[in-house]
Amino acid sequence: MHGNTEAFESMFIARQPVFAPDESVWGYELLFRSGLDNVAIIGDESQATASVIADGLTLATDGLDSKARILINFPEELLVSDAGFALPKDRCVIEILENVRPDKQNLDAVRRLKGAGYVLAVDDFFGQEELRPFVELADIIKVDILALGTDRAHIESTLAGLPRDVSVLAEKVEDNETFNTLRDMGFSLFQGFFFSRPEIIPGRKLTAAETTRLQVLGELAKPDFEPARLADIIQSDPSLTYRLFRYINSAGFGLTKKITSVKRAIDMLGMVRVKQWLRSVILADLNPSPKAGELAYLAVHRAKFLESVCSFSNRQTCKADSLFMTGLFSLLDAMLGMSMNDILKSLPLEEDVVEALNGSGDFYDLLRLAATYERGQWGETAQRLKRLSLDSFQAELLYIQSRSWAQKTLGYSKAK
Structure with missing residues (x-):
């Protein structure tokens, strides 16, 4: 079985749903695990993403609604190599990882994808000014709720600094109360495990x-x-x-x-x-x-x-x-x-x-x-x-x- 580890490695992915405000499923983010040792860490983000582009996308989306969007992480190396063009642009969202710097090479790569009609997302944003050039080009901004903390004023000031025409995705939403608060504040997409936490309805009886x-x-x-x-x-x-x-x-x-x-x-x-x-x-x-x-x-x-x-x-x-x-x-x-x-x-x-x-x-x-x-x-x-x-x-x-x-x-x- 271990003789075909390379083929297997490229298949291992987890997927997490992304919800719209009405709690319908808007899409999924794919998360990769690279390597078969006991320290399960992604050592090479580019290799992990390339493997998913090659093999994992079909595996992960089998049986899903064809309208569901798929978010895929893009490290710098894959971004500049134009690997994103291998993905269907009507389905996939290119997610620019938070450690990618907006230098000329990376910005040019992002602009090429934007010009070709790809939907772009910026990952783990919580107000970093250095990511502003990417923010200006993005269609979706993923705001890290845990990094921002529970200070409503801080969240609102972060939202106020974003371009008007972007969709704002709240990530790491862990309970229904947070989901409802963020929905009221104007977030349009939500990711996290709030949906799997019970929201107990007092006096609820089984039908x-x-x-x-x-x-x-x-x-x-x-x-x-x-x-x-x-x-x-x-x-x-x-x-x-x-x-x-x-x-x-x-x-x-x-x-x-x-x-x-x-x-x-x-x-x-x-x-x-x-x-x-x-x-x-x-x-x-x-x-x-x-x-x-x-x-x-x-x-x-x-x-x-x-x-x-x-x-x-x-x-x-x-x-x-x-x-x-x-x-x-x-x-x-x-x-x-x-x-x-x-x-x-x-x-x-x-x-x-x-x-x-x-x-x-x-x-x-x-x-x-x-x-x-x-x-x-x-x-x-x-x-x-x-x-x-x-x-x-x-x-x-x-x-x-x-x-x-x-x-x-x-x-x-x-x-x-």
């Missing part, structure tokens, strides 16, 4: 439809679940039947003849795979909002990753199915606007799953590992892999395979 779906999820989690019940659940909902046929007849399965029977689909896929698919699509149906769609994708990706990592960890015993459930339910509080405690009351889950969802226990360690990948926190990722005696190469391969599985499983929602 009948939500209760039914959670009951089905709980039923699927039971060890004594009856196989015959699986076909009944799917056939009782025409939408589920249609989506199962669409899933199994997709190119990935390489079938020569179309499957049009639920029983045949279950026989072909097997109980475990159909249960995983069904859990995933039911979770995605819990909340139809664009933000919740992103949360569902994240949860399904986590679920498959945790299940996959299970067999490669240093644990004496490993419960793959329980880990799948842990990842799948880990963002339910954010999806439903309720406390995890209240949600768990309606789900008959094993104790170790409940512990993890409440922030403790062995499963929680693996849940945190998935979260560090999502955030591009490569240093912490390496530490957690070491503690779990997991090979970083193997873990990253599992992460990529899990992403592909999540995209195929939830493909119906991305095609809308």
Whole structure:
């Protein structure tokens, strides 16, 4: 497996959503990890970006809405070599990294891209005067909220100094309160993990439809679940039947003849795979909002990753199915606007799953590992892999395979 590390390296990327003020998904930023050693640091930004241009863009955007914008970091070397011209300008945003100086060579390169119709973004801006020449050419300014601090006057003065016609993106937005404040101040785009933090709505009760779906999820989690019940659940909902046929007849399965029977689909896929698919699509149906769609994708990706990592960890015993459930339910509080405690009351889950969802226990360690990948926190990722005696190469391969599985499983929602 290690014989093809170069090809693999170019594929490893995390992606983070960028939201519009109405919490719809505007696009994604791609984050790269270069190198397979335990110190997960991007040593050569140019090589990392070039690899993504060559291979990773297709991998990362597979299954995404074709209207979603993609932000890609551009270090100085790639900027001046005109590598940006390899990207589709109607889709990709060239993000000028904060350590690129606006000297004549770099400004000329940026002007060439601007003249060709590329959308330009300036990264990590918090008022640095030396970046002004780039700011004047940019379409998007990414303002580092953590660097500016919580001083509203400071944020407002930074905004006041920007050209009128630019879009201002608030990055590192970590909670809903900050998101709402910045939206009111005139920011037009938002990046950070505020969307995955629960915004508890006091007195919120589950609707009948939500209760039914959670009951089905709980039923699927039971060890004594009856196989015959699986076909009944799917056939009782025409939408589920249609989506199962669409899933199994997709190119990935390489079938020569179309499957049009639920029983045949279950026989072909097997109980475990159909249960995983069904859990995933039911979770995605819990909340139809664009933000919740992103949360569902994240949860399904986590679920498959945790299940996959299970067999490669240093644990004496490993419960793959329980880990799948842990990842799948880990963002339910954010999806439903309720406390995890209240949600768990309606789900008959094993104790170790409940512990993890409440922030403790062995499963929680693996849940945190998935979260560090999502955030591009490569240093912490390496530490957690070491503690779990997991090979970083193997873990990253599992992460990529899990992403592909999540995209195929939830493909119906991305095609809308």
